[in-house]
Amino acid sequence: MTDQPADEATVIIKKYANRRLYNTRSSSYITLDHLAKMTREGTDFKVLDAKTGADITHQVLTQIIMDEEAAGGEQMLPVSFLRQLISLYGNSMQALVPHYLEASMDNFRTNQAKLRAAFEDSLGDNPLARIAQQNMAMFKAATQAFMPGLGAEETRPAADEPATEPPGELDALKAQMAEMQKKLDALGK
Template sequence: MTTQSEQKSETVIIKKYANRRLYNTQSSSYITLDHLAKMTREGIEFRVLDAKTGTDITHQILTQIIMEEEASGEQMLPVNFLRQLIGMYGNSMQGLIPHYLEASMDQFRANQLKLRKAFEESIESNPLAKLAQQNIAMFQAAAAAFIPGAEAGGETAAAEPAKEKPAEGGTREELDALRSQMAEMQKMLDKLAK
C-alpha cells in the first residue's frame, strides 16, 4: 500500500510557461495537451504548476483538455447537463456538486468494471462461446486445407489442427473428419436450441 508521501513523489510535475508551453519535469521534455490527455487516460497522476508563480493550475488545464475534446467532435457532455451545471454556479448547493459528481463517476467506473468482469466470466463458462471457438478452429482448419498458406494467418491455438500437413491422399480424410465434426456440432446446436 502506498503512503500519501509516496503518492506525491509519484505525481509528475508539469510546468506551464508564459508562452503556453508545457514542460514535463520527469521526462525533461516539452509536451502538449494531447500528451496530458493520454497520461490521464493511462491513470498517471500529474500536477500542472504555473512556472512563474508556482500556482497549481491542474484544474484549468484539465478543463481545457475537456474543452478541446468536446470541440473536436468527441462530445460526451449533453447540452442540458452543461446548462444545469452552469446554473449550479453561485447556487447554495455549489459546494456539494463536485463531491457528488466525483462519487457518481467513481460508482460508474466500479459498475463498468463489474460488468466487464461478469461478461468475461460468462463467456468462459458459456457452452455456446466454447462452441463458437471450436467453429472458428474448424473453419481455420478448413481454410488451411483448401487455401495454401492460410494456416499462417490464424491464431496458434485455433489453427493447431491445420498445422499438420496431410500426405498426398490425406485431403479426402481431412474433409471427412471436418464433415463429421460439423455434424456433431449441428447435433449439439439442435440440443441447445430445444
C-alpha cells in the same frame, strides 16, 4: 507506482507564459493531447504555472475537456447537464457538487468494470460463443489441411500457454478433416 511515495508518483508539468507545457520527469515539452493520454493511462500529474508556482491543474484539465467537446466527435456533456452545472455556481449547494460528482463517477467506473466482467464471463458460458470457437477451430484446421504452413505459427500455443481446445475435441476435428480430405481426393479422381 504504488511503491513510490506520493510526491514521486506525481509528474510535475510546468506551464510557461508562451502556453508551452514541460514534463519535468521526461525533460521534454508536451501538448494537451499528451496530458489527455496520461490521464487516460491513470498517470497522476500536477500542472504548475512556471512563473508563480501556482497549481493550475484544474484549469488545464478543464481546457482538455473543452478541447475534447469541441473536437467535432460525439459530445459527452449534454447541454442540459452543462446548464444545470452552471446554475449551481454561487448556489448554496456548490460545495457539495464536486464530492457528489466524484462519488458518481467512481460508482460509474465500478459498475462499468462489473458489467464488463459479467459480459466476459457470460461469453464463456454462452453456447453460441462455444460454437463460434469450435467453428473457428475447424476453419483453422481446414486452412492447415488445404494450405499447409499457412498460419501454422498462429495455431500453435506458446510453450507457456495452455492449449485452448481439449485434446479430445482437437483429435475429433483432425479425424473429421482427414475424412473430408479422403472424400475430396476421391472426388478429384
